[in-house]
Amino acid sequence: MTEPFASSSPAWIQGMRDAMPLLGGYIPVAISFGLIATQANFSVWEATAISALIYAGASQFLMVAMLASGASLWLVVVMTLLINARHVVYAPNLTPLLPPGRSWIALMHGLTDQVFALAHHRLPAIPLVQRRGWYTGAAILAWSSWVLGTMLGAVAGAGLTQQWPLLGEVMPFALPALFLVLIAPRFTSALWIIVLMITITLALVLALLQFTNAAIPVAAASGALAYYALNALSTKRGNSHGS
Amino acid sequence: MEANSWIVILLCSVGTFAIRALPLIWTRRHLARQNNNEDKTLPTWLGLLGPLMIAAMFGVSLVPVRHDWIGAVATLAGCITTFVAWYRSRTLGKPVFLGVVVFGLVTFACTQF
Numbered sequence: 001m002t003e004p005f006a007s008s009s010p011a012w013i014q015g016m017r018d019a020m021p022l023l024g025g026y027i028p029v030a031i032s033f034g035l036i037a038t039q040a041n042f043s044v045w046e047a048t049a050i051s052a053l054i055y056a057g058a059s060q061f062l063m064v065a066m067l068a069s070g071a072s073l074w075l076v077v078v079m080t081l082l083i084n085a086r087h088v089v090y091a092p093n094l095t096p097l098l099p100p101g102r103s104w105i106a107l108m109h110g111l112t113d114q115v116f117a118l119a120h121h122r123l124p125a126i127p128l129v130q131r132r133g134w135y136t137g138a139a140i141l142a143w144s145s146w147v148l149g150t151m152l153g154a155v156a157g158a159g160l161t162q163q164w165p166l167l168g169e170v171m172p173f174a175l176p177a178l179f180l181v182l183i184a185p186r187f188t189s190a191l192w193i194i195v196l197m198i199t200i201t202l203a204l205v206l207a208l209l210q211f212t213n214a215a216i217p218v219a220a221a222s223g224a225l226a227y228y229a230l231n232a233l234s235t236k237r238g239n240s241h242g243s
Numbered sequence: 244m245e246a247n248s249w250i251v252i253l254l255c256s257v258g259t260f261a262i263r264a265l266p267l268i269w270t271r272r273h274l275a276r277q278n279n280n281e282d283k284t285l286p287t288w289l290g291l292l293g294p295l296m297i298a299a300m301f302g303v304s305l306v307p308v309r310h311d312w313i314g315a316v317a318t319l320a321g322c323i324t325t326f327v328a329w330y331r332s333r334t335l336g337k338p339v340f341l342g343v344v345v346f347g348l349v350t351f352a353c354t355q356f
Contacts, residue, residue, distance in 0.1 A: 074246055176318070
């Protein structure tokens, strides 16, 4: 069951309200990025521009580290785009839920992992005419928090992390909590429970082994293979019982 | 920052945007072609990948900032709280808020002992 859409408030406000939990994960990481970028000799404006234009967490950290270490420029571009390649399956999953319009192409700049997960869960419950407003509100809030968090980190990151070290540990838990709420309604059958548990466990193990960037596509692809294998097995058993 | 670095930033920006936006155009064309004959449908594997990518993101995000028993206990407590709150309310914001609060309280309590 999905939370009902409050039609009394404008769609973009509802989108911002739904995206609020993302801030707990975005702001501490953005502050860290701003801090690391300035430590790698990027100015405040350069760090902010990277967050505003590229807007893709993990790949930004890698890009800044590689540029600072003097890596080949083409290698930096290839590695950054490889990390972001997982985003290629997000828009196709959302397309059947989106009303027609050219503005959607520009709005795809805001399609991060978290915004995709939120939109995939929420859009079906939102009236078709209000979906653009909802998505715009959610995406702009997430993007602004990332850009402003980077700026804050670049200006005052060192002081903030020294003053409130526990806050930097606690706030990022908003992301796993949000993802848990987004996938919880999918635990509807034995097949889905097994497939989701395989995917989650594999992703966790790969992340613990420091293969964080490969973890998401590899675990999702393995989960899909498990789904097809288990589905074929159950169909085969059904046929053998039937005959 | 050198001019070369700006070129890298611009190339990465354009490339990342293309990765996000071009599949939208391709899928719309695919669905428009299909719409002439039958109902709009995506290939099964593509529809399957959506929820599985979210499940994988959940798995990756479970790795806490602190890699010790306190991080593990706080993560477990936070996840249980979030799930129970979701099961009771079936809403989005309240379970996330309660999960973060319990995660923070457990982390704080464990670091005191």
